Amino acid sequence: MDPIYLDHAATTPIDPEVLQIMVETYQNVVGNPSSIHSFGRQARKIVDDSRHEIAKYIGARSREIVFTSGGTEGDNIAILGTAFANSHRGKHIITTKIEHHGVLKTCAYLESQGFEVDYLDVDQTGRISIDDLKSKLRDDTILVTIMFANNEVGTIQPIRDVAHLLANHQAYFHTDVVQAFGTVDMDVKDTPIDLLSMAGHKIGGPKGIGFIYVRDGLSLQAYTHGGDQERKRRAGTENVPAIAGLARAVEKVGERLHERIQENLHARQIMLETLDAEQVAYKTNGNSEHFLPQVLNLYFPGTRVETLLTKLDLAGVAVSSGSACTAGSVEPSHVLTAMFGKGAPETGSSIRISFGEGMKEERLREAGRIIAASVRDLVNLGKASESM
Amino acid sequence: MTKKSPSQTRVVVGMSGGVDSTVAALLLKQQGYDVVGIFMKNWDDTDENGVCTATEDYEDVVRVSNQIGIPYYAVNFEKQYWDRVFTYFLDEYKLGRTPNPDVMCNKEIKFKAFLDHAMALGADYVATGHYARVEERDGKTAMIRAADQNKDQTYFLNQLSQEQVSKVMFPLGDLEKPEVRDIAREHHLATAEKKDSTGICFIGERNFKEFLSTYLPANRGEIRTIDGELKGYHDGLMYYTNGQRQGLGIGGPGGPWFVCGKDLKQNILYVAPGADHPALYSQGLIADHVNWISGSPKERVFHCTAKFRYRQKDRPVTVHVLDDGRIEVVFDELEWAVTPGQSVVLYDFDECLGGGTIATILNQGTDTVLDFTDSASI
Numbered sequence: 001m002d003p004i005y006l007d008h009a010a011t012t013p014i015d016p017e018v019l020q021i022m023v024e025t026y027q028n029v030v031g032n033p034s035s036i037h038s039f040g041r042q043a044r045k046i047v048d049d050s051r052h053e054i055a056k057y058i059g060a061r062s063r064e065i066v067f068t069s070g071g072t073e074g075d076n077i078a079i080l081g082t083a084f085a086n087s088h089r090g091k092h093i094i095t096t097k098i099e100h101h102g103v104l105k106t107c108a109y110l111e112s113q114g115f116e117v118d119y120l121d122v123d124q125t126g127r128i129s130i131d132d133l134k135s136k137l138r139d140d141t142i143l144v145t146i147m148f149a150n151n152e153v154g155t156i157q158p159i160r161d162v163a164h165l166l167a168n169h170q171a172y173f174h175t176d177v178v179q180a181f182g183t184v185d186m187d188v189k190d191t192p193i194d195l196l197s198m199a200g201h202k203i204g205g206p207k208g209i210g211f212i213y214v215r216d217g218l219s220l221q222a223y224t225h226g227g228d229q230e231r232k233r234r235a236g237t238e239n240v241p242a243i244a245g246l247a248r249a250v251e252k253v254g255e256r257l258h259e260r261i262q263e264n265l266h267a268r269q270i271m272l273e274t275l276d277a278e279q280v281a282y283k284t285n286g287n288s289e290h291f292l293p294q295v296l297n298l299y300f301p302g303t304r305v306e307t308l309l310t311k312l313d314l315a316g317v318a319v320s321s322g323s324a325c326t327a328g329s330v331e332p333s334h335v336l337t338a339m340f341g342k343g344a345p346e347t348g349s350s351i352r353i354s355f356g357e358g359m360k361e362e363r364l365r366e367a368g369r370i371i372a373a374s375v376r377d378l379v380n381l382g383k384a385s386e387s388m
Numbered sequence: 389m390t391k392k393s394p395s396q397t398r399v400v401v402g403m404s405g406g407v408d409s410t411v412a413a414l415l416l417k418q419q420g421y422d423v424v425g426i427f428m429k430n431w432d433d434t435d436e437n438g439v440c441t442a443t444e445d446y447e448d449v450v451r452v453s454n455q456i457g458i459p460y461y462a463v464n465f466e467k468q469y470w471d472r473v474f475t476y477f478l479d480e481y482k483l484g485r486t487p488n489p490d491v492m493c494n495k496e497i498k499f500k501a502f503l504d505h506a507m508a509l510g511a512d513y514v515a516t517g518h519y520a521r522v523e524e525r526d527g528k529t530a531m532i533r534a535a536d537q538n539k540d541q542t543y544f545l546n547q548l549s550q551e552q553v554s555k556v557m558f559p560l561g562d563l564e565k566p567e568v569r570d571i572a573r574e575h576h577l578a579t580a581e582k583k584d585s586t587g588i589c590f591i592g593e594r595n596f597k598e599f600l601s602t603y604l605p606a607n608r609g610e611i612r613t614i615d616g617e618l619k620g621y622h623d624g625l626m627y628y629t630n631g632q633r634q635g636l637g638i639g640g641p642g643g644p645w646f647v648c649g650k651d652l653k654q655n656i657l658y659v660a661p662g663a664d665h666p667a668l669y670s671q672g673l674i675a676d677h678v679n680w681i682s683g684s685p686k687e688r689v690f691h692c693t694a695k696f697r698y699r700q701k702d703r704p705v706t707v708h709v710l711d712d713g714r715i716e717v718v719f720d721e722l723e724w725a726v727t728p729g730q731s732v733v734l735y736d737f738d739e740c741l742g743g744g745t746i747a748t749i750l751n752q753g754t755d756t757v758l759d760f761t762d763s764a765s766i
Contacts, residue, residue: 306463307463307505307508309461310461310463314459328429328446328461328462329462329464330464331464381504381508
């Protein structure tokens, strides 16, 4: 059996149109965008058009878009750049316990550099509380960084409320939208966000490319030094074909946002229906109202996540636990730990199923049956060894 | 039970990132088995530079698995290892004995926690890169010494049960170590020239004394001769083992001095002058935690051969099975520096019968009772 890919939150297959544009760019565009000759101008035009296209989609101006290599680099540039450029106004930063490591470890690094970081708790559905944020906010807070939606459990944060709360405060607001971008409407005119980072490969775009939005007038200390590309905010020759591909991927999200949401909700429903029909015990981790349709995090009591993931892969179903690995072995998820407490059963027995473009209903049902059978096997084995 | 064809037989290989387990996986793959490689992470060994040798080893598992063409995974048994192997290891040292964590690791982790994990993944067998063999004899699974007598590891596998050995494959059992290296080289496997790991896995290349002192309090005490003469001071009984000559820090006339026993209650280390001193010799031992690989001893009293430490030549002995399950092993000839805590492993020619943990040394060639460790452990 061909394996079934249900790990779109990790990365997505490239969209054929995106690939085609990239191939054409590689074949036809020779120059370096910084060069003054015709070849350079041809490349520069592609970068500028792409930037314009992306800016338009999120309601920004072209000059507010900085291309990066992806989500982690975007988080680093946004957070480090803002912190170091504004440290004379304060050294306090607020984030949450459930951020991606691209944010969490950057904040930890800033702590080692003399900054003070508060990590907001989340409730059992993975949401922060605005009151909690209010109480942590200080006069010397310079940055608040809260992800738009969580990559492991899909919970969407009250981003508009945060943005409006911070509108009258000196602290800049950064949000990591890497996971949310493909299925959530983004408009920085509507919502006063100062910085936003995204990655192309989560939306059918190329890997190794992404962008940050940096609100006009915000000072950002450069992080890579060299040429004057990206208005000196990110030196280095532009990855022109990837930028062209990224713009097309973003454009497609815009064209199909509502279909994408519906398709993912449908996939989710099929998966849950199949599990229900198979009568396997599970619980959904996340928020039942504010959630990304493509992320489904399930707790299967009586299983061990490491064994379950391996068993599923051997049976041809690719899912994940969403969290980091050390020496290849799965560590308890920091997100589930923040939601349920250290050592809670959810932290060792949950998997993330994530949906994407072009999934066939029959294959989803097949995957659901395999998941149910594997869970049943492990639960029975667990019971057998307990009674021994 | 009808035997499944290799392609329908799933074998989960415990891959350490070393040359032996790599070649074990390769050979099984060549024989057409459905091979799955799994790396066990048993110890968090991140050093002061943030480097974790487990990560390096796992990288090797990734590389060779891709070369061989098998799926690979990892599993974390740090908790099980700590609870069932490391705690035992420390407890034994507290009792003044010299434990063998590899024996316990095989019994509790590699052929228990790991075996269970593999079975949950639908495995028919687990395989490792151990030098040993299993074969059917008289309707049971027998454990047989490896073809490479120099590398034979049955000593460390003496605690396995029928249940365990019946689900095990040792693909290297018929090979000599140099052949294993040659196979790895022939197939350009990334681990072909990798150095064999030495020492106890969780200690690695670190200083043993320093390692132990971070977990157990060291009580300085006296070093006395078997006649009671004060010779010096030791750093803690746990650092010494019978027959040890180095690191005593005592010289003077009559030497060289060898450790020949410990008095745990009074915290005294006993030494004897000269390697041939009778106090270093004994006539027998009593072992507990006895395991019979076949499930039970063939007779209550029988003659066979035994090893009291790894890589020692076999010695002829007579085994008496005691009513409480322990065994008394009487040596045909006096034996030098038998050490409590180590395994005594019994052999019937090429077959490993099982073994136990050495608890008491019998009739050491002196009037002084040198070892209180047994009474302390009861």
